[in-house]
Amino acid sequence: MSDTPEELRRRSGKSATEIRDAYDHDEAETTSRIKRRIAARTRRHQFGDVDGRVLDVACGTGTNFRHFPESAEVFGVDISGDMLEVARDGATELDGRVGLQQMDAQRLSLEAGSFDYVVSALSTCTFPDPIEALNEMGRVCKPSGQVRLLEHHKWQFGPLGELQERSAEEEYRRVGCRLYDDPAKVVEQSDLDVVGRRRWRLPPFTGVVARPPSP
Numbered sequence: 001m002s003d004t005p006e007e008l009r010r011r012s013g014k015s016a017t018e019i020r021d022a023y024d025h026d027e028a029e030t031t032s033r034i035k036r037r038i039a040a041r042t043r044r045h046q047f048g049d050v051d052g053r054v055l056d057v058a059c060g061t062g063t064n065f066r067h068f069p070e071s072a073e074v075f076g077v078d079i080s081g082d083m084l085e086v087a088r089d090g091a092t093e094l095d096g097r098v099g100l101q102q103m104d105a106q107r108l109s110l111e112a113g114s115f116d117y118v119v120s121a122l123s124t125c126t127f128p129d130p131i132e133a134l135n136e137m138g139r140v141c142k143p144s145g146q147v148r149l150l151e152h153h154k155w156q157f158g159p160l161g162e163l164q165e166r167s168a169e170e171e172y173r174r175v176g177c178r179l180y181d182d183p184a185k186v187v188e189q190s191d192l193d194v195v196g197r198r199r200w201r202l203p204p205f206t207g208v209v210a211r212p213p214s215p
Contacts, residue, residue, distance in 0.1 A: 015128055016104050020079045039150070039203050043067045043121065046150045046207045052116030057105050057137055058123035062087030065098055075115075077103035105133040110140045113212075117141070121150040124186055125177045134190035138212035147192055149208040151183035153199065184208050 047067045056064050059076030060083045068074055074097055078084050084100050091098040103109060105120075106129055118137040124130040137147050183206045184197045196209035 016079055016106065020081075039121075039205060040067070042150060042200055042203065042205045042207065045198075046121075046148055047119050050117040050119060050146075050148065053114065055110070055115040055118045055137075055140060057108075057118060057120040057133070058126075059083075059087060059100070062090045062098070064119060064121055065091060065094060070097070072097070074098045076100050077105070077108065079104055106136060108136045108140055112139050113142045115141055116145045117148060118145070119148045119150075122152060124149065124151055124183060125179065130186055131190045134187060134192055138190065138192045138210075141212045143212060143215055145212065147210045147212065149183070149187065149210070151186075151206050151208070152179065153183055153204050153206045182206065 043064060044067050047064055049069065051069055051072050054068060054072045054074045056062075056074060056076040059065075059078050060080070062076060065074060065076070065087070074094075076084075076087060076091075076098060077100070078087070079102065081102050084102055087098075088100055091100065105123070105127055118141045120137065124134065127133040134147075141147055184194060187194055187208050187210055191213040192210035193213065194208060194210045196207075198207045199205075200207075
């Protein structure tokens with residue numbers, strides 16, 4: 001395991017209740033519009049070939065759903081009922097392939113080893129205890145399966161980085177989002193075994209592929 005990332009040491013997350021309340025219906029609608037417009041390429045790369053039983057943790061408004069193969073059986077969970085309401089409206093276009101339930105990512109009410117893939121996007125930065133949530137993802141993933149994550153990282157490009165830092169301060173105050181230098185280091189603190197990673201410059205996202213711990 002690597003040292004705990006500075007941002008995780010320096011800033012505690014909001015509580016699960018605070019996060020749930022932060023994502024009211026207006027926030028859910030705004031988040032849905034923004035996320036549809038950015039990062040489609042990175043989502044397709046990270047999630048476009050998952051198959052079998054797929055769990056989308058902190059699925060929000062269901063932005064990932066359109067990037068999963070038609071053959072995938074998808075189950076999405078999120079702590080925000082308003083987010084799930086927007087996701088449910090979008091899921092009607094997917095021929096009933098998506099099940100949804102309100103649930104805390106740190107306490108998944110799901111059987112161990114019951115999913116072929118567990119995915120999550122732009123979430124570890126917000127979880128009150130990301131290590132606990134990541135361990136839960138590993139618990140419900142089959143030993144032969146994968147956990148795939150997509151997270152934003154700090155931009156290292158002068159003015160753009162400064163703009164991102166200012167935006168990150170507002171995001172932290174609003175929903176407890178922490179901006180990491182390297183999101184993969186957070187994953188390495190969990191029980192998951194990181195087997196792959198990729199960093200994009202635009203948008204500044206990191207993709208992580210991990211496997212659940214050995215039985």
